Amino acid sequence: MKLLTPTPWSDYELIDCGGFEKLERFGAYVLARPEPQAIWDKTLSDAEWESKAQAYFKREKGNSERGEWLTKQGMPDRWTGTYPLGSQKLTYKLALSSFKHVGLFPEQAANWEFIYQKTKALGVEKPKVLNLFAYTGVASLAARAAGADVTHVDSVKQVISWSRENMELSNLENIRWMVEDAMKFVKREVRRGNTYHGIILDPPAYGRGPDGEKWVLEEQINELLKLCKQLLNPQQHFFLINLYSLSFSALIAESLILRIFEKTENPEFGELYLPDSFHKKLPLGIFYRFATV
Structure with a gap:
């Protein structure tokens, strides 16, 4: 761990x-x-x-x-901030929202590096990456900066607009934006036989789709992961999930993934945290990620 x-x-x-x-x-x-x-x-x-x-x-x-x-x-x-990634610099907008958020989860920077590096290492000319529950899209920017064909899915239109601003601020282009319920989108992609080289999931504990679809993490994550397995390219891929529910541990994430995917290459799982100036470690979610490269 x-x-x-x-x-x-x-x-x-x-x-x-x-x-x-x-x-x-x-x-x-x-x-x-x-x-x-x-x-x-x-x-x-x-x-x-x-x-x-x-x-x-x-x-x-x-x-x-x-x-x-x-x-x-x-x-x-x-206002705006920047994050250095490889030879590039990602620029993101920050704002004071009524839900205490500002448009960025800084602890996720460890995963932006993973997304960028694994996308580069796939050895595919234009790998396809799917970002579900994608929020303001810095993870999407990391994949796009590494050359991926990115599909960004979020249920909130205003958040998609924010993500588009971040793309333009970062001098990137051609991310595919989908204002849609994640479960509905994934089911449709499975029916169409589509696959992706990279899948990123960052689901909330609770949420609503654009048409009022209900999302409850504990009730639906198992089904969603089974569908994601069908979407993941079996030969060349990376997979990343973040979970923030206070009732979830990294061991739950490990058990979920291994029960569905059975075998994962180069797996890593555990906790994300931020240290403050006085060396206290603030836990901010759990993760599981694996990759063929």
Whole structure:
């Protein structure tokens, strides 16, 4: 079992975490927002957090997700950041959303590297990569930057628009955008006999498709993975899944994958985490990934 954390890069830093919150720097701006897994005490004082943070997310009463950002003068609603990948630089938009998110999950940088490297190593002229529950699409950018023909699937039209902005900011083009329920899309691709050299899944614990389709991770992930097995090119491939449900462990991911795929080449599984400036490790999900190369 592995513990993965990104190589530090200039546009992101986890400064401190604790008291069910995290203090992060995205580019030039420092944000404080909720973090349910930071159950220990903060290292810095509340006064230091207040002096550093240019934006603080305040939850709505009785709602663990929605809320509003309280900002200091000079804090923009939107800005950009960059991530160096190979010989290229990915550029992404950041924004203060009403769901505490900003458009980027920094711990995923460890997986962006995996996607880029494995896509390059496939030895296929234009490998096909499918990104499901793709959010704002930095994983899609990583595959496209490595030369893949990328299909990006998300159920939220506004998120697809955000992803397109990220593609254009990164001077990339020709990603295929699908505003669709992931399960419906995969079932249709299986019926059509399509296959992909790379499949990326980043499913939420709960969600809704564009037509109100219900997604519950525990109830549907097993079926979705069985369908993904049929879509994965049997000779040359990579596969990556991230899971964020607090009730899931890396051992559940391993058991799920091995029961369905039976044999995986070069498997890696474990936890993703971010270290703060005081060497506390903040866990931020589990992963399982494998590749023929």
